Amino acid sequence: GAVVSQHPSWVICKSGTSVKIECRSLDFQATTMFWYRQFPKQSLMLMATSNEGSKATYEQGVEKDKFLINHASLTLSTLTVTSAHPEDSSFYICSAKTGDEQYFGPGTRLTVT
Amino acid sequence: GEDVEQSLFLSVREGDSSVINCTYTDSSSTYLYWYKQEPGAGLQLLTYIFSNMDMKQDQRLTVLLNKKDKHLSLRIADTQTGDSAIYFCASRKGGGNKLTFGTGTQLKVEL
Secondary structure (H helix, E strand, O other): OOOEEEEOOEEEEOOOOOEEEEEEEOOOOOOEEEEEEEOOOOOEEEEEEEEOOOOOEEOOOOOOOOEEEEEEEOOEEEEEEOOOOHHHOEEEEEEEEEOOEEEEOOOEEEEEO | OOOEEEOOEEEEEOOOOEEEEEEEOOOOEEEEEEEEEOOOOOEEEEEEEEOOOOEEEEOOEEEEEEOOOOEEEEEEOOOOHHHOEEEEEEEEEOOOOOOEEOOOEEEEEEO
């Protein structure tokens, strides 16, 4: 199947700083990428849909000024958590859509201290 | 909106078959997916089925869809310890991008 990578796989940052997470589709082009958040032992919560060359569409309750999404190319989307707080600590997973299939990255564990 | 439900936990013995069930509420769901998540990892797409199909088989995996009852199942034949993981079903409407995930089923395979 198609491969999606994320970088970094884990990050620890201090409260108040910003963190950028990259999501890349390695062997296919993705006009649409997605960002999810997953809490321990829970399902995935869609945060936003990212379309190449246009603004992201955020789900209700997700602060667009806090979670900045940029989809600069057909193979790269980035999520920047701005002014991170401990409650932002979570597992962030991206996915990329090709045809009817959606492939997921391995996730990024963010810990804010 | 769409609601997707799964049982939380399933335990089977190695070599037995596992059946993981999922129900959804939106009859306009056109695509139904099964994903596997191992601890600390992302989701691996296992298989998916279109709503105009009743069954799909792929090696040890069999997906059954009862569209009338909005019920989806994933059968894993000859379950192995490596199959231990959380399994998510997800639905998507035709023409849409958004996946709606179920709560996930923790499969534990015992020796």
